[in-house]
Amino acid sequence: MKKWIKLGIGLLIIVAIAISILLYFSIQPYKDKEDLAFSVALEKSGLESAEDFEWFRYKEEYYIVTGNNRAGEEMIVWIDTENLNIVAEHKASEGITKEEVIQSFKEEWDISEVIDIKLGYADKRPLWELTFIDDSKRYTFLQVSFLTGDWIRYYQYSQGGVSS
The missing domain is CATH 3.10.450.40 (Nuclear Transport Factor 2; Chain: A,)
Known part of the structure; x- marks a missing residue:
């Protein structure tokens, strides 16, 4: 009976490790894109801080980064993923919510x-x-x-x- 309990606990540990690894590798590509978008936005736009990230796909892919400029105004930056250029940059107040x-x-x-x-x-x-x-x-x-x-x-x- 003790062998079955030990075997069950061992299998649960193996399953938990496998799920953790799977989750890590499924989330990592998104995190890499977020890091890239933040660095491009901070380097090429008027953003002083980068806070939120969205990844949009329609005919092409775009990264959208939201943050604040030096004046503390909320800004939104749209980045073309193909060449990492800023395609639009607006204060959040310029658009609708x-x-x-x-x-x-x-x-x-x-x-x-x-x-x-x-x-x-x-x-x-x-x-x-x-x-x-x-x-x-x-x-x-x-x-x-x-x-x-x-x-x-x-x-x-x-x-x-x-x-x-």
Whole structure:
């Protein structure tokens, strides 16, 4: 009986180590991208500090870094991952907020559940991408201009595939 207990504990330890290693290697690429984006943003933009990182993929990939400039104003920097150039840099106050995006489209798009909202970049302009489920149970991606709040494009998926 003691052998079975020792064997069980040994297997649990091996499984815990394997899960830890798997988690480490699955998170590390994201962390490497975050470190690279922070260093590029601090070197090439007006950011004095880098605090938040997002990784956006549409047709191309972009890193988005949020931080503060020397005056303490919140800034957002969009970085092209291919050549590590800054493609846009704005004070957060120059654009609309997450809350404004959700509020302005909540009734127009019959949003029943917000899944995610994140900064992005497409067609040479910074944007918000709002992901939600509408009242018809469609999964919708809505891209909204960061600067004007106008919607740019949307995609909807129902159980059968793309619906718009």
